Amino acid sequence: MLNELRRALPAGRVLTDPDILAAYAHDEALWAPHDLPLAVVRAHTAEEIQQTMQVCLRHRTPIVPRGAGTGLSGGANAVAGGIVLSTERMTAIREIDTGERLAVVEPGVVNETLRSACAEHGLWYPPDPASAPWSTIGGNVATNAGGLCCVKYGVTRDYVLGMEVVTGTGELVRLGRRTAKGVAGYDLTGLMVGSEGTLGVVTEVTVRLRGARAGERTVAGYFPSLSAAGDAVAAVAASGVVPSALELIDRHTLAEVDAWKNMGLSAEAEAVLLGRTDAPGEDEAQVLANCFAEAGATWAAVSSDADEAEALFAARRLAYPALERLGPVLTEDVCVPRAAVPEMLRRIENIGARHEVRIANVAHAGDGNLHPVLVVPADERERAQAAFEAILDEAISLGGTVTGEHGVGLLKRGGLTRELSPAVLAMHAAVKQALDPHGILNPGKVIASCVPSS
Amino acid sequence: MLNELRRALPAGRVLTDPDILAAYAHDEALWAPHDLPLAVVRAHTAEEIQQTMQVCLRHRTPIVPRGAGTGLSGGANAVAGGIVLSTERMTAIREIDTGERLAVVEPGVVNETLRSACAEHGLWYPPDPASAPWSTIGGNVATNAGGLCCVKYGVTRDYVLGMEVVTGTGELVRLGRRTAKGVAGYDLTGLMVGSEGTLGVVTEVTVRLRGARAGERTVAGYFPSLSAAGDAVAAVAASGVVPSALELIDRHTLAEVDAWKNMGLSAEAEAVLLGRTDAPGEDEAQVLANCFAEAGATWAAVSSDADEAEALFAARRLAYPALERLGPVLTEDVCVPRAAVPEMLRRIENIGARHEVRIANVAHAGDGNLHPVLVVPADERERAQAAFEAILDEAISLGGTVTGEHGVGLLKRGGLTRELSPAVLAMHAAVKQALDPHGILNPGKVIASCVPSS
Numbered sequence: 072m073l074n075e076l077r078r079a080l081p082a083g084r085v086l087t088d089p090d091i092l093a094a095y096a097h098d099e100a101l102w103a104p105h106d107l108p109l110a111v112v113r114a115h116t117a118e119e120i121q122q123t124m125q126v127c128l129r130h131r132t133p134i135v136p137r138g139a140g141t142g143l144s145g146g147a148n149a150v151a152g153g154i155v156l157s158t159e160r161m162t163a164i165r166e167i168d169t170g171e172r173l174a175v176v177e178p179g180v181v182n183e184t185l186r187s188a189c190a191e192h193g194l195w196y197p198p199d200p201a202s203a204p205w206s207t208i209g210g211n212v213a214t215n216a217g218g219l220c221c222v223k224y225g226v227t228r229d230y231v232l233g234m235e236v237v238t239g240t241g242e243l244v245r246l247g248r249r250t251a252k253g254v255a256g257y258d259l260t261g262l263m264v265g266s267e268g269t270l271g272v273v274t275e276v277t278v279r280l281r282g283a284r285a286g287e288r289t290v291a292g293y294f295p296s297l298s299a300a301g302d303a304v305a306a307v308a309a310s311g312v313v314p315s316a317l318e319l320i321d322r323h324t325l326a327e328v329d330a331w332k333n334m335g336l337s338a339e340a341e342a343v344l345l346g347r348t349d350a351p352g353e354d355e356a357q358v359l360a361n362c363f364a365e366a367g368a369t370w371a372a373v374s375s376d377a378d379e380a381e382a383l384f385a386a387r388r389l390a391y392p393a394l395e396r397l398g399p400v401l402t403e404d405v406c407v408p409r410a411a412v413p414e415m416l417r418r419i420e421n422i423g424a425r426h427e428v429r430i431a432n433v434a435h436a437g438d439g440n441l442h443p444v445l446v447v448p449a450d451e452r453e454r455a456q457a458a459f460e461a462i463l464d465e466a467i468s469l470g471g472t473v474t475g476e477h478g479v480g481l482l483k484r485g486g487l488t489r490e491l492s493p494a495v496l497a498m499h500a501a502v503k504q505a506l507d508p509h510g511i512l513n514p515g516k517v518i519a520s521c522v523p524s525s
Numbered sequence: 526m527l528n529e530l531r532r533a534l535p536a537g538r539v540l541t542d543p544d545i546l547a548a549y550a551h552d553e554a555l556w557a558p559h560d561l562p563l564a565v566v567r568a569h570t571a572e573e574i575q576q577t578m579q580v581c582l583r584h585r586t587p588i589v590p591r592g593a594g595t596g597l598s599g600g601a602n603a604v605a606g607g608i609v610l611s612t613e614r615m616t617a618i619r620e621i622d623t624g625e626r627l628a629v630v631e632p633g634v635v636n637e638t639l640r641s642a643c644a645e646h647g648l649w650y651p652p653d654p655a656s657a658p659w660s661t662i663g664g665n666v667a668t669n670a671g672g673l674c675c676v677k678y679g680v681t682r683d684y685v686l687g688m689e690v691v692t693g694t695g696e697l698v699r700l701g702r703r704t705a706k707g708v709a710g711y712d713l714t715g716l717m718v719g720s721e722g723t724l725g726v727v728t729e730v731t732v733r734l735r736g737a738r739a740g741e742r743t744v745a746g747y748f749p750s751l752s753a754a755g756d757a758v759a760a761v762a763a764s765g766v767v768p769s770a771l772e773l774i775d776r777h778t779l780a781e782v783d784a785w786k787n788m789g790l791s792a793e794a795e796a797v798l799l800g801r802t803d804a805p806g807e808d809e810a811q812v813l814a815n816c817f818a819e820a821g822a823t824w825a826a827v828s829s830d831a832d833e834a835e836a837l838f839a840a841r842r843l844a845y846p847a848l849e850r851l852g853p854v855l856t857e858d859v860c861v862p863r864a865a866v867p868e869m870l871r872r873i874e875n876i877g878a879r880h881e882v883r884i885a886n887v888a889h890a891g892d893g894n895l896h897p898v899l900v901v902p903a904d905e906r907e908r909a910q911a912a913f914e915a916i917l918d919e920a921i922s923l924g925g926t927v928t929g930e931h932g933v934g935l936l937k938r939g940g941l942t943r944e945l946s947p948a949v950l951a952m953h954a955a956v957k958q959a960l961d962p963h964g965i966l967n968p969g970k971v972i973a974s975c976v977p978s979s
Binding site for chain 1: 668703861862891924951956958
């Protein structure tokens, strides 16, 4: 198989150096199982991906597509006897069309590279996952990545108009459109988005863009309890204002950021809310500040200082690395109805106490997407895994979902079977079988039962 | 089969009166083939739909799901030996949640009924097809309906969070979510939207809502040529302003509306553009007016009079009935990149001349979605059909699609095979086979090759 692959591809594409294999064996999810791949293929073109697929089809060799490897669910983890197919070298921005407000990019383009390129044309690609400086559009499409601004502007799927894909039968096809609207056939484009490489390998993406925004205003609030912060989130939802970001950081996280960077943030607050609004004028910012104050903030204000506002969001961005100083961390990604945010935060606190696991909270609170971060030294792994699953169950019981934006990968497969009914899981398996009839596309991800067949 | 159906359902659900069968035999698409159904089932509950599906599965009886029958592509046309399954009696709005900004509705709820109910809570359900006073949410979901405001606010799929569906294997399942975000498994909800009843029967829909808007401002422009109006559309796109509506009405349409209602609209203009903006302040309206003027409008102004503005949009809404006074009409639904609107309008004009078919144009110009209306007395049908197909081909050649918002149904099946590659059509067939393994769900719609099998 490897010789056939080498013959089919230009020199240097097929890598088998043990260090490289190890580097491409997994993404950033703690604990998700992985093996060493047989080889890593770093494709430069769609045709090379198609060639790779065709060789793998002949040999029934599993293919694990991979972007930058920044995933948090094990979706890009290598499979024994399979290859990892990296699109990181496909970095061309082929087109930015200012009139139609769309961009056509290769999958290896880094999210922030695209955002910067759009900005030069007065345009904006909204999805902004925390991994934006490193993660690629291909990976963002595979996981339907979200971010801070999706509370107002939606997630990756809302921006993908069309794509070029190598299918599970080795065809290179175009899905979707370049027009503003279109209902010609099934929404296979939307189906591919978030399918984590289990239904096809994306070789080009056409994304919708928005016009660049005027500046944002930042509103900060310090709260004496997580519930008060949760009440403020509910108050914002009820106010009618849709903030362009509404982030929550709890005391544990603030303390660690402070301990690391000495930013003087923690004060006495149990939680900080950071809101942003990009509406013209001061009105919306004032509404946010009032919601914070009425929910019991000890301090709430519209930031009049851009540097200060930037520092607050910098603290948000530093949350993960700060917590990682304490030991390995596992990031949760449950999403609940907005009104259930305070209750979910309480339940997470209880789970931490019950399982004796240190849990810090950061959250895209405005859309109910919570990222409890479990800090887990190696000897606490079992307790942490129990806490992890308990959090998924609580989210489901509050009408939420086990994954808001990170994907199912390997870590949430159990949660998925608890969230979806057997009939819906059977629909997933049927769709998977229809589009990947030989089961070689990222087998074992998303749906546990879908493994390669000959 | 009918006796079994009658036994399975409450009295009065199974209708076989010949007049009723005839009334439910087709939608509003001219020429689309149809037969008389064996029976019409008017279901009142999801369980009744499930019962119906299970009886039909046992007998391999085709089921044609139907909302209000206002479709324009033949998607709800009856099949010989099949039943028509109407959801028009399922009219409950089960929930409007102001905090989460969502509504849960039965499929038979009329679009405008939902919009009015939302308005009472200060909320807004944006999709506004021209059929809004009659068409149902179930039908809107089946066709992924658009409308005037989708140039700024998107189409039905952008608002469907989740649904309850009776599947092709007779299961009653929940798809999607109630949360703002979620990536738990494949986007089967989005796949169902726009699938025209070929993958399942929707029994409940959860839609996302927006906050009610402040008032809109209307900007009107009269143009000496279709190209000048097309240039104005391109100028608006380039300006960065996203209007909340941007509609085009051509001379033929204006003349017929005037001949019927004597509204004094036609004047000397070859085309009228009607723009709307809902941004606060006067700025955006003035930008639209300037774009109109600079593209060569003979008259362009922000309407200072709400009644006058309403009259202009009334003329837009009267376009179809006014043209129907001339004879049977066939409404096209191509969508092209915005920049191609002037060229597409020229090509439509040429097609009309070449095939000697009277074609009037109305268009959601702001998103490149054109609705050329072919006026075709019975003896001109062949020429009109040739013109109809020629328009599809021109749209494809300009990088557009054969259907922007009306769906494929029966009328666009040929166009679909020209727009999509054989490999993509094969993916459609595979997905259809996966989710409707016995081929009883609206057979023959969307993909011609998918017919019932035993």
